[in-house]
Amino acid sequence: MAKAVGIDLGTTNSVVAVMEGGQPTVMINSEGSRLTPSVVAFTKTGERLVGQIAKRQSVLNAENTIYSAKRFIGRRYSEVQSEIKNVPYKVVAGPNDAVRFEIAGKQYAPEEISAQVLRKLVDDASKYLGEKVNDAVITVPAYFNDAQRQATKDAGKIAGLNVLRIINEPTAAALAYGLDKKKNETILVFDLGGGTFDVSILDVGDGVFEVQATSGDTHLGGDDFDKRIVDWVAQEFQRDQGIDLRKDRQSLQRLIEAAEKAKIELSSAVEATISLPFITADASGPKHLEMKLTRAKFEQLTTDLVERCISPVKQALSDAKITERDIDEVILVGGATRTPAVQALVRRLTGGKEPNQSVNPDEVVAVGAAIQAGVLSGEVKNVVLLDVTPLSLGVETLGGVMTKLIERNTTVPTRKSETFSTADDNQSAVDIHVLQGERELARDNRTLGHFRLEGIRPAPRGVPQVEVTYDIDANGILTVTAKDKESGKEQKITISGSTQLSKDEIDRMVADAQAHSEEDRRRREEVEARNNADSMAYQVERQLHDLGDRVPLNEKARAEQLITQIRELVKNNSSDLARLRQLTGDLQQVAYGLSSSAASQQSSQSGRPGGTSGPQGGDDDVIDAEFTEK
Amino acid sequence: METADQEKDRTTGNDSTEIDRLKEELQREHEMYLRALADYDNYRRRVERERSAAARSGKRELILQLLDVLDGFDRALQHIGDAPSSVSEGVQLLYRKLLSVLEAQGVTPMQSLGETFNPELHDAIGTVKSEDAEPGTVAEEMQRGYRWGNDLLRPARVRVAL
Numbered sequence: 001m002a003k004a005v006g007i008d009l010g011t012t013n014s015v016v017a018v019m020e021g022g023q024p025t026v027m028i029n030s031e032g033s034r035l036t037p038s039v040v041a042f043t044k045t046g047e048r049l050v051g052q053i054a055k056r057q058s059v060l061n062a063e064n065t066i067y068s069a070k071r072f073i074g075r076r077y078s079e080v081q082s083e084i085k086n087v088p089y090k091v092v093a094g095p096n097d098a099v100r101f102e103i104a105g106k107q108y109a110p111e112e113i114s115a116q117v118l119r120k121l122v123d124d125a126s127k128y129l130g131e132k133v134n135d136a137v138i139t140v141p142a143y144f145n146d147a148q149r150q151a152t153k154d155a156g157k158i159a160g161l162n163v164l165r166i167i168n169e170p171t172a173a174a175l176a177y178g179l180d181k182k183k184n185e186t187i188l189v190f191d192l193g194g195g196t197f198d199v200s201i202l203d204v205g206d207g208v209f210e211v212q213a214t215s216g217d218t219h220l221g222g223d224d225f226d227k228r229i230v231d232w233v234a235q236e237f238q239r240d241q242g243i244d245l246r247k248d249r250q251s252l253q254r255l256i257e258a259a260e261k262a263k264i265e266l267s268s269a270v271e272a273t274i275s276l277p278f279i280t281a282d283a284s285g286p287k288h289l290e291m292k293l294t295r296a297k298f299e300q301l302t303t304d305l306v307e308r309c310i311s312p313v314k315q316a317l318s319d320a321k322i323t324e325r326d327i328d329e330v331i332l333v334g335g336a337t338r339t340p341a342v343q344a345l346v347r348r349l350t351g352g353k354e355p356n357q358s359v360n361p362d363e364v365v366a367v368g369a370a371i372q373a374g375v376l377s378g379e380v381k382n383v384v385l386l387d388v389t390p391l392s393l394g395v396e397t398l399g400g401v402m403t404k405l406i407e408r409n410t411t412v413p414t415r416k417s418e419t420f421s422t423a424d425d426n427q428s429a430v431d432i433h434v435l436q437g438e439r440e441l442a443r444d445n446r447t448l449g450h451f452r453l454e455g456i457r458p459a460p461r462g463v464p465q466v467e468v469t470y471d472i473d474a475n476g477i478l479t480v481t482a483k484d485k486e487s488g489k490e491q492k493i494t495i496s497g498s499t500q501l502s503k504d505e506i507d508r509m510v511a512d513a514q515a516h517s518e519e520d521r522r523r524r525e526e527v528e529a530r531n532n533a534d535s536m537a538y539q540v541e542r543q544l545h546d547l548g549d550r551v552p553l554n555e556k557a558r559a560e561q562l563i564t565q566i567r568e569l570v571k572n573n574s575s576d577l578a579r580l581r582q583l584t585g586d587l588q589q590v591a592y593g594l595s596s597s598a599a600s601q602q603s604s605q606s607g608r609p610g611g612t613s614g615p616q617g618g619d620d621d622v623i624d625a626e627f628t629e630k
Numbered sequence: 631m632e633t634a635d636q637e638k639d640r641t642t643g644n645d646s647t648e649i650d651r652l653k654e655e656l657q658r659e660h661e662m663y664l665r666a667l668a669d670y671d672n673y674r675r676r677v678e679r680e681r682s683a684a685a686r687s688g689k690r691e692l693i694l695q696l697l698d699v700l701d702g703f704d705r706a707l708q709h710i711g712d713a714p715s716s717v718s719e720g721v722q723l724l725y726r727k728l729l730s731v732l733e734a735q736g737v738t739p740m741q742s743l744g745e746t747f748n749p750e751l752h753d754a755i756g757t758v759k760s761e762d763a764e765p766g767t768v769a770e771e772m773q774r775g776y777r778w779g780n781d782l783l784r785p786a787r788v789r790v791a792l
Binding site for chain 1: 673687702705706708747753755772773782785787790
């Protein structure tokens with residue numbers, strides 16, 4: 001079946017995505033990039049260039065290179081006077097006051113230009129997928145009127161596409177976050193792209209989105225932020241060196257790139273270095289540029305730009321007749337929303353709500369369009385939805401630790417087994433405590449069930465082998481089986497609804513685990529240190545017992561002293577990690593000594609070399625997750 | 631007798647429809663199973679492919695950053711005339727060393743000067759009036775272009791003759 005794609009036809013850049021195996025994927029173009037500049041050029045030899053290649057020749061051919069066609073599509077010539085001033089190509093009035101671009105004496109409609117961009121996107125998508133693409137969902141800004149929507153649809157037709165639907169960009173963004181499943185929510189979409197800023201307020205209910213209000217600034221975007229850095233650096237350099245870098249195109253180009261890089265760095269770091277060796281030269285020789293830009297300085301340079309976002313947000317809220325408290329979800333779209341100051345502003349304007357930003361903000365619109373395309377073409381319906389376990393499942397082991405058998409987000413059906421042993425000599429039964437949750441210690445997790453496997457044959461600790469199997473079927477029903485490998489005795493428990501927790505409950509448990517991760521890790525380390533110490537004490541005790549009076553008295557006394565000290569610490573649940581590890585290490589040294597001195601005694605007695613019966617290598621052979629008998 | 635036979639026929643009839651139904655269901659289930667297997671197989675292959683592509687794209691990022699350093703050498707060498715010759719030799723050496731590291735990775739510099747401007751390979755940042763160069767050809771190379779294997783790694787940044 002033919003694939004349907006989702007296209008974010010942007011003012012500066014466009015993105016195309018598709019549903020693959022139930023997941024949206026952004027496709028790369030023939031130049032290897034996920035973004036395709038929305039630029040079309042007509043060369044003097046009559047060739048048409050689209051995308052990055054068109055952009056590269058634009059300075060040579062500015063009057064025949066069309067960018068920002070989206071600012072003109074579906075509009076009347078009389079409406080676009082202010083836009084015409086900003087572009088180097090010729091815009092004229094066509095029939096019925098329509099906008100036309102005049103290129104080499106020939107007139108082109110904006111939809112014909114957009115069609116070229118769409119054609120390239122779809123051709124590259126076909127190459128990526130290895131099959132022909134005909135069907136597409138295309139996005140438009142929420143404020144587009146009927147004429148603009150119709151013209152965008154026509155662009156699709158001109159490109160030979162079957163346009164399944166035209167959807168709003170903020171709606172696509174909401175789809176990408178699965179918000180169509182929400183009941184009666186209000187969503188604010190904050191879209192700060194390369195050159196445009198849009199705010200939309202949507203209502204969602206029964207899978208239908210309704211645009212309540214839109215606002216924005218058609219000439220505000222990430223490029224303005226870059227320009228502020230460029231100007232600042234250039235002014236500083238001019239003050240020091242007396243040369244204006246903006247006058248030389250090559251220097252300016254390097255500076256623009258460095259400024260954008262610094263801006264991106266400042267989204268995660270508090271300081272960025274702009275380093276441009278040999279940026280220019282004068283009679284005295286070459287000049288270098290090296291400047292530090294702190295995030296604070298960057299924010300100071302761009303305060304007014306960030307503040308220009310405020311009034312459109314307030315306007316949209318008041319048009320929708322709501323206040324910030326009525327907003328349930330906030331979505332960030334556009335690369336410039338990665339700027340920390342912008343994010344802080346959005347939080348401030350939306351009552352401190354944490355915005356959705358896990359999907360790449362440059363791609364979220366195309367991703368949403370792809371999801372819509374998948375639904376409309378039936379692709380999404382055909383996908384068998386496989387459930388995942390929302391939380392990890394495990395068993396309690398020695399020291400009250402939770403040992404995970406099935407990690408959270410594992411796709412079901414699934415089955416995992418692990419072999420455990422006993423914690424005491426002659427332990428005849430093991431308790432299986434079935435747990436669910438993300439915390440390290442058993443007591444912090446949820447108990448799903450308990451059972452007991454009895455009839456284990458008396459044996460030293462660590463010898464019996466109990467195989468514990470967790471099996472979750474496709475319906476989320478968990479069966480836990482414990483089997484004594486020696487006797488074949490088996491006991492099981494079935495727990496239904498292990499996956500049926502409310503989303504809030506799951507979120508709370510996961511957040512809890514994150515909040516306590518440091519503390520939990522420490523506590524787990526303590527338990528492990530105590531377990532190791534205890535296990536070492538046990539082994540050495542057995543060794544002493546086995547070797548009997550072949551052990552020199554002083555060594556025996558030393559070993560016994562260490563064992564007593566360890567037992568005392570373990571009994572008191574000591575959290576003195578350093579001391580536990582120290583004593584365990586000391587005891588291990590003593591154990592090595594014991595086995596070698598016993599061996600030399602043995603060899604002197606029987607003349608046979610070798611014959612050690614030392615501890616079974618500390619950590620390696622011993623299964624450190626053992627059950628305690630309760 | 632007759633009624634008993636009919637009875638028996640009906641039972642067998644029911645049995646055979648049941649068998650048909652089950653056969654059909656088995657067939658359907660089997661198909662789904664095969665489909666899942668195929669999906670998995672395709673997925674595995676794609677992951678394999680994407681892993682190598684991801685490795686390549688990760689490397690590409692690094693190489694592009696190294697080209698930035700190489701550009702610095704290019705520019706330094708343009709000014710090297712005034713420096714003592716031992717310093718200039720040293721810088722030349724460093725430059726060639728970095729270039730050979732990149733060449734070992736399959737990165738090759740492109741010759742752009744004098745070529746006809748081609749936006750597939752060249753990024754035009756301006757024009758110049760030139761006596762020597764043919765109009766429409768690359769008159770000045772501001773930043774060298776590079777290939778990586780058969781792919782364009784970075785276009786050359788050029789001025790084109792008017």
